[in-house]
Amino acid sequence: MRIEFLGHASFLLEDAQTKILIDPFLTGNPLASKQAGEVEADFILVSHGHHDHVGDAVEIAKRTGAVICTTVEVARELFEPEGLEVLAGNIGGKLPTTFGSIKLVSAQHGSGVTGGLACGFVVEMDGRKVYHAGDTGLFAEMQFLKDEGLDVALLPIGDYYTMGPADAVKAVEMIRPQVVIPMHFNTFPAIKQDPLKFKKAVEAQDLSRVVVLEPGKSFEL
Template identity: 30%
Template sequence: MQVTWHGHSTWHVTVGETDLLIDPFFDNPKTDLEPSAVDAPDYVLLTHGHADHIAHAGEFSDATLVATPELVSYCQEEFGFEDAVGGMGMNLGGTVECGDAFVTMVRADHTNGIMTEYDVDAGVPAGFVVSDTKPTQVADEDGAERSSADSSSGRSPREDSATFYHAGDTALMTEMRDVIGPHLEPDAAAVPIGDHFTMGPQQAAIAVDWLDVDYAFPQHYDTFPPIEQDSEDFEREVAATGSDAEVVTLEADEPYDLDA
């Protein structure tokens, strides 16, 4: 699995032969890319309907859209996604197969109205857990024996797979500790650190600790004055929790190989 951050909350995730683009918004200071320069994705995943997460969704209307049914309907009408192949409405707790990837929609604590001439209900805000294997509690033959480290956390090892959690816009929530971390088992998490509209560095660090991930990527910061942050503050906060996660502050548009 390869992940590429394009600034703000925009990520390109490649799983096998499948490309997924999450929250396309290229009007941010971290990237110089125009949407037209981005490799066409097979799927577009939208966490919620705010403008800084769907602004350039229409540039990729040939892809299959994955979002809440309400947001899919809105984007089909506004951006030209076709009904037949252009929308895969889903909801919290569901897992859908997207080519070589499995996408699970999880909670995010945020708002989700679209403020236009007529206020639009875009459903619930969400995050996504993207994996190259289907989530399961049943260990296969390779995972039948647990290492001592895995036994302590109750997890079965999945050395040949990778799982990436995009938290969306969210506050700290116990769902990360009680459901997403122990049962969906992300290896890496992209968490907002901008504060003001989402978690700041302190709460984002607690989220990383609860999730028990190996890698933590800061996102949703430095785009606008209210969310300007020093990512090193986030790194210090993660260390203060006692988490073993490695904080990786990515340069925009540079691929990062989770399998490596």
């Protein structure tokens, strides 16, 4: 299983059969490693309705035929009117898929859609579990994710709109993944952070291994 960082909060997860694209903000992203037309996907996961997470989801889904996975309200507002195939659930629900499953989990953040909820995802693929936190602040219920036995956690560290580095360290302590990959930093001046300081803080407490990826680089499980 390979995890490629495309910039901001966008990742491509793939095994031999399936490509899963998450929060594909590529057009307009100064740090994006790919253009929207270069990305292939079987599934597109969208954590909430803000532009820097919806990104190019509609364009990519129309071109590739990918299924969009998100919450019900975000699906109804943004994707169903476009005639796209949607797999919509809600917080706590697990969506069965051809590759494994996608569990929608809480995120403390605005949804970008009236009446909707932001979410994160626990993706089970190729026998591994990857948690994409979406945009979120730190919240107590994160502790229950420890029971998932996470292989990898993709966590925001940018502050301002999401957790900052200090709270992200607390999140790692709660969920105890094997590996942490920081995201949602340095795209804009407001979220400027040094990911190596976050790495040092986590590893100094022996909480997890931190892998800092530049856009376009990947990590293999």
